[in-house]
Amino acid sequence: MRYLLIVISCFFIGCADLASRTHHQPAGVLAAKPLYRDPVFDGAADPSIIFNAAEKKWWMFYTNRRANVPGLTNVTWVHGTPIGVAESVDGVTWNYRGTVNFPDNIPGAANVETATYWAPAVLEHEGIYHMYLTIVPGIFDNWNHPRTIVHLTSRDLIAWEYQSTLPLVNNKVIDASVLRLADGRWRLWYNNELAGKKTFYADSNDLYHWQDQGSANLPNERGEAPLVFFWQGHYWLINDLLGNNGLGVYKSTDALHWQRQPSDLLAIAGTGVDDQNAGHHPEVIVSGGRAFLYYFVHPGVNAETVYDQTPALDVKRSSIQVVELQFHNGWLVADRNAPSYVKLLPGSHRQ
Known part of the structure; x- marks a missing residue:
């Protein structure tokens, strides 16, 4: 009898433990750390993720810095960068697909072999994919060169057509983020480097014709890569703070007047593999009421505290x-x- 009671007790304790774990574990697939490393240059950064309806897979477009190429002086390794593409059926397991084959009529990027492509922002509207892409006209060893944001379109995420270079505030602009507002208008946020790395914005009724609106007037702001999304009844803007300080957060009810969150995200290094540094250049996918933040990390920057020896190129790679x-x-x-x-x-x- 005592044995039977022990067996019954163990059964109910096991069921309770299983129920507890089931209750607290969110639905989905457990993400590995790191989530993804580029197999060619090992410099995956600035992710933009979109669902490819034809292939029924998620595609991630990203800046592919030439992190493992030896002999590149100063900042040439973050120039001459292609846009990499990885694919996934679940947003967790990503496989390298290749790079984007851009047309040769993009102003500032006529020579596709020496052009610099940064920070793709990709969205879909009425069966057309739109990409807003930063262009630097060449490979340089310093930051003193023009940068513009161009608009490209595609029906399959593979073949892209150049539409225009956006008429923004100056020719030192990077990191577009585009979102449709509640009234149907489209708004594009970007980083104005000549204004001390502050966020500016432009509006459009059709994604093709844009009118610059000036500063977004973010409080206590200096950063880059503004990323805007709508969740939990608010517009949110997350940006990449300069240095290794993580991500700043702002919220708004109208996408015009912003309130700064008291604490930053991903400022303290993580403990997972390749997560030992601040988070950079965010992407957010809102799905089923949940929000998933994708970001990149330079894990090698603080690698000296983890490993006895660190290859010189390891400080450049990103995951x-x-x-x-x-x-x-x-x-x-x-x-x-x-x-x-x-x-x-x-x-x-x-x-």
């Missing part, structure tokens, strides 16, 4: 990571050391 955002007391929280279970529903995006 893509993901963490689920949580909404707590009106603000965003991201626990990069907790297991991240990702579930992306087909057709999900940032709004």
Whole structure:
């Protein structure tokens, strides 16, 4: 009888433990750390993720810095960069697909062999894919050269057509982020380097014709890579703070007037593999009421504290990571050391 009671007790304890774990574990696939490393240059950065409806896969477009190429002086390794493409059926397991074959009529990038492509922002509207891409007209060993944002379109995410160079505030602009507002207009946020790395914006009714609106007037702001999405009844803007200081967060009810979150995201190094540094250049996919933040890390920058010997090129390489955002007391929280279970529903995006 005592044995029977022990067996019954163990059964119910086991069921309770399973129920507890099932209750607390979010739906989805457990993401590995790192999530993705580029197999060619090992410099994956600036991810932009979109669902390819024809292939029923997620595609990630990213700046592919030439991190493992020896002999590149100063900042030439972050110039001459192609746009890499990886694909995934679940947003977790990513396989390298290749690079984007851009047309040769893009102003400033006529020589595709020596052009610099940065920070793609990709979206879909009415069966057309749109990319807003930063162009630098060559390979340089310093930052003192023009940068523009161009608009390209595609029906399959493979063949792209140049549409225009956006008429923004000057010719030192980078890092576009585009979102459709509640009233149907489109808004593009970007980094104005000549204004001290501040965020500016432009508006459009059709994604093709843009009118620059000037400063976004973010409080206490100096950073780059502004990323805007709508979640939990607010517009959110996350930007990459300069240096290794993580991501700044702002929220708004109208996408015009912004409030700064008291704490930053991903400023403290994580404990997972290749997560030992601040997070950079965000992407967010809102899916099924949940929000998943993709970001990149330079894990080798602090590698001396982990390894006895660090190859010189290791400080340049970068890895893509993901963490689920949580909404707590009106603000965003991201626990990069907790297991991240990702579930992306087909057709999900940032709004």
